[in-house]
Amino acid sequence: MRHPFCHPLLPDAIQxxxxxxxxxxxxxxxxDEVPTVVDTGYVTHADTTLTLLQQALTGRPLGRILNxxxxxxHAGGNAMLTAHFGCETWIPPGDAALVDTWDEDRLSYRRTGQQCPPFRHDALLQPHSVVSLGGEDWTVLPAMGHDHAMVMLWCERLGLLISADALWQKGFGVIxxxxxxxxxxxxxxxxxxxxxxxxxxxxxxxxxxPFGEHDGAVSAALAAARSRIQWxxxxxxRNADNALKVLLAFxxxxxxxxxxxxxxxxxxxxFDGNPAMRDLYPADPQGIAAFMADELVRVRAATRDGEAVVAP
Known part of the structure; x- marks a missing residue:
């Protein structure tokens, strides 16, 4: 019987x-011999992440995190899961030194106002190396753009790609x-x-x-993404405006x-952490915040309550 977290486009080994x-x-x-999860969600969702993982693992202990x-x-649940399961954490090499020193500025957490409890790493996901997942070989591929340290995971035999934020069905992550x-x-x-x-x-x-090429969704997503990166x-x-809206909405x-x-x-x-962004805007954070708040309301990502904005 298929697990409820299985997807009709995917083998039963992948939830x-x-x-x-x-x-x-x-x-x-x-x-897997070493039960594994790829990416761990945000820290404020950690309890839900643990509950969902325990359901997916059906009593087995998590042995490994791949980020x-x-x-x-993507990494906000690392600390909680390693504390709970004693599992290993594997990360791309590009940010390994920043994790070793826990540089919250260069890891982007401080300037985005986001939380990520400190965690350690045990191994590196070297680009072009191979990891075993679900009984299959997956090649680690570099995925520069959204984050120059990001990697994807590719199973050639099955034609499956874990694309991270390099490609969604409708877009990709902020550059x-x-x-x-x-x-x-x-x-x-x-x-x-x-x-x-x-x-x-x-x-x-x-x-x-997940989305597949059986109905042309992968080709359509790539075509739309190529058009967007050109734009x-x-x-x-445009990229800076999108980044601000995403950060504020988050x-x-x-x-x-x-x-x-x-x-x-x-x-x-x-602005303080992103010099190129600062150069694109007038020195008026209050005015920009008011404009972005109106934009969030316009796209129904927020509502206004006097001098405050409220999540929908």
């Missing part, structure tokens, strides 16, 4: 715990390197080209449901209610 914001999906390989990258919505003055648009385009060359039959994204690269302010979902002053403080923190 996808599809999460809503604030958490990334958790991809579980419960029957596609270390953004807080954060560009906000620091580091090229990222061309790198994201190259990652999309790599995915196109792989020709996956099914993509398991970092957010949202973003034509005017960098924090609002966590806090549930924020004043305009609190939003302005988050805008200022984003």
């Amino acid at each position: 996808v715990l599809e999460r809503g914001w604030l958490s990334s999906n958790n991809i579980v390989f419960a029957a 596609t990258h270390l953004h807080s919505d 954060f390197p560009e906000l620091e003055g580091i090229p990222g648009f061309a790198e994201q385009a190259a990652t999309l080209d790599l995915i196109g060359q792989l020709q996956p039959s099914v993509v398991i994204p970092g957010h949202g449901a 973003l690269s034509e005017e960098p302010r 924090k609002l979902l966590e806090a549930q209610r924020m004043t305009l002053d609190e939003l302005a403080a988050l805008v200022q923190a984003s």
Whole structure:
């Protein structure tokens, strides 16, 4: 009997715990000799993550965490799960030194106003190495663009790609390197080209449901993503505007209610940590926060209550 977390596009050995914001999906390989989860969600969802994992593992202890990258919505459950299960944590090598010293500034947690309890790592997911998951070989592939340290996992025999935030059915993650003055648009385009060359039959994204090529969804997602990266690269302010809206919406979902002053403080923190973003805007965090609050209301990501915005 298939487990309720199994997906019709996937083998029974792979369970996808599809999460809503604030958490990334958790991809579980419960029957492995070393039961493994790929990505662990956000810290405020840690109790739910543990409950869902225990259901997926059906009593077996988690033995290993693999992180596609270390953004807080993908690694925020690491500390709790390692404390509970005593499991190993494997991370991409690009951020290993930052984890060793726990540099919250360079790991992006401080400037985004997001939480991620400190965790250790036991091994590295070296690009082009192979890991065993669900009885299959998965190749670790670099996935620059959204986060230059990010990796994807590719099972050639099954045609399955764990794409993290490089490709969703509707888009991809914010191109954060560009906000620091580091090229990222061309790198994201190259990652999309790599995915196109792989020709996956099914993509398991970092957010949202798995989608397949049986109905053309993978090709459609790639075409839309290529169009979007071209549109973003034509005017960098578009990427910065998107980043601010995403960061503010994320924090609002966590806090549930924020004043305009609190939003302005988050805008200022984003500017302080992202010099290229700061150069794109006037020195008016309060005005920008008010504008972004109106944008969140316009797209129904928030409602207004006087001088505060409230999560829907």
